[in-house]
Every structure is written in structure tokens, then in C-alpha cells.
Amino acid sequence: DAGVTQSPTHLIKTRGQQVTLRCSPKSGHDTVSWYQQALGQGPQFIFQYYEEEERQRGNFPDRFSGHQFPNYSSELNVNALLLGDSALYLCASSLASYNEQFFGPGTRLTVL
Amino acid sequence: KQEVTQIPAALSVPEGENLVLNCSFTDSAIYNLQWFRQDPGKGLTSLLLIQSSQREQTSGRLNASLDKSSGRSTLYIAASQPGDSATYLCAVLKTSYDKVIFGPGTSLSVIP
Numbered sequence: 001d002a003g004v005t006q007s008p009t010h011l012i013k014t015r016g017q018q019v020t021l022r023c024s025p026k027s028g029h030d031t032v033s034w035y036q037q038a039l040g041q042g043p044q045f046i047f048q049y050y051e052e053e054e055r056q057r058g059n060f061p062d063r064f065s066g067h068q069f070p071n072y073s074s075e076l077n078v079n080a081l082l083l084g085d086s087a088l089y090l091c092a093s094s095l096a097s098y099n100e101q102f103f104g105p106g107t108r109l110t111v112l
Numbered sequence: 113k114q115e116v117t118q119i120p121a122a123l124s125v126p127e128g129e130n131l132v133l134n135c136s137f138t139d140s141a142i143y144n145l146q147w148f149r150q151d152p153g154k155g156l157t158s159l160l161l162i163q164s165s166q167r168e169q170t171s172g173r174l175n176a177s178l179d180k181s182s183g184r185s186t187l188y189i190a191a192s193q194p195g196d197s198a199t200y201l202c203a204v205l206k207t208s209y210d211k212v213i214f215g216p217g218t219s220l221s222v223i224p
Contacts, residue, residue: 004155033212042116042201042214043156056211090155100146101203101212103156 004104025093032074035090116215133187135202
């Protein structure tokens with residue numbers, strides 16, 4: 001049984017560009033959450049998707065958007081990249097939002 | 113607003129020692145609390161999930177306790193090993209549909 005997978009592993013972009021990160025949840029899970037983790041800090045909640053809709057959102061600007069597909073996989077899009085967007089982006093899946101969360105390996109985004 | 117803190121920020125112990133990591137949260141009305149392990153540059157591995165109605169959970173050498181009234185959780189690691197070296201994070205969910213709030217983590221180093 002495959003766990004949570006994310007792609008790509010690493011990504012380098014320049015300021016002002018746009019990026020799309022992808023996540024496939026653990027088999028049987030229907031809820032996907034995205035987090036941003038800066039170096040030396042705990043993950044910060046970006047948003048959560050359930051039944052193809054954004055159900056919860058953290059304190060992130062509208063430059064951060066997402067999507068969930070019918071197969072429960074999800075994308076995180078970031079527009080107009082800033083240097084401060086450089087971080088590890090983590091995806092977590094669960095069966096409903098209140099059950100145990102399982103994390104993917106993350107995507108390391110570097111903005112130059 | 114829920115805030116989660118973890119003390120100490122870093123800990124170094126000799127192999128074989130028993131140790132306790134602490135997690136505190138400001139709002140005692142939580143739904144569940146989850147402990148994670150994170151190796152450098154990697155995703156998070158779920159260790160234990162404690163529902164609000166539970167007092168503790170055990171898995172192998174790990175034991176996590178929860179005291180909602182005092183806003184505290186502890187992670188006890190018995191007979192520590194060098195392979196336990198990692199950052200340990202706790203995360204709190206306030207309601208079944210709320211966002212997860214992470215602590216900043218405790219960086220553990222077990223010296224052979």
C-alpha cells in the first residue's frame with residue numbers, strides 16, 4: 001500500500017514565477033491538507049480539501065490556491081513567487097479531517 | 113487563538129536514557145493531539161494519536177499522555193537509541209473540522 005506521495009521532490013524557481021505541487025493521498029483517504037514548513041519551524045497550515053472543495057484555510061494570501069480531483073489527489077498552486085515562499089511544502093492525507101494524518105516526503109521549493 | 117509550545121527546543125542525551133518531551137497548548141478544548149517525528153529535510157512520520165477522551169497511548173518504547181485540563185501532553189521515550197535522533201513535533205486539532213496547529217518541535221540527539 002503506497003503512502004502519501006508528492007512531486008516533484010525539489011524545485012527551483014525565480015521570483016514572480018508560478019509553481020504547481022502535486023500530492024496523491026494514502027489509499028482510502030479522502031482528505032488532503034497542505035502545510036508550509038520554513039527551516040527550523042513547525043509546519044504552518046495552508047488549506048484542506050475534502051470532496052473537491054476547500055474546507056479550511058490558514059493565514060495565507062490568495063496567491064496560494066489549490067484543487068482536489070475526483071480521485072482525491074490534490075495540487076497546490078503558488079503565483080507571483082516571493083523569496084519568502086522558499087520552504088518545504090508538505091501534504092498530509094486522512095480519512096476525514098479529524099483522524100490520524102499521514103504525511104508525504106515533501107517538496108523543497110527554492111525561490112531565487 | 114490556539115498556541116502550541118514545546119520545551120525544550122533541543123535535547124542531547126546519552127544512549128539508553130529514558131526521556132520526556134513536553135507539549136503545551138493554550139486552549140484545552142481540543143479534539144485530538146498527534147505526535148510526529150521528522151528526520152532532517154524529510155516528511156513527518158506519525159508516532160501516536162491521542163483522542164480527547166483518552167489519557168494516553170503507547171507504541172513500543174513510546175508513551176504519550178494527555179492532560180487537557182492543564183493543556184499538556186508528554187512523549188516518553190524509553191531506553192533511547194541513536195536512531196531516535198530527530199525532531200519531534202506535536203500537533204493539536206481543536207474541532208473535527210478545524211485546522212491543525214503544530215508546535216515548533218524538539219530536536220533530539222541521542223549520543224552513542
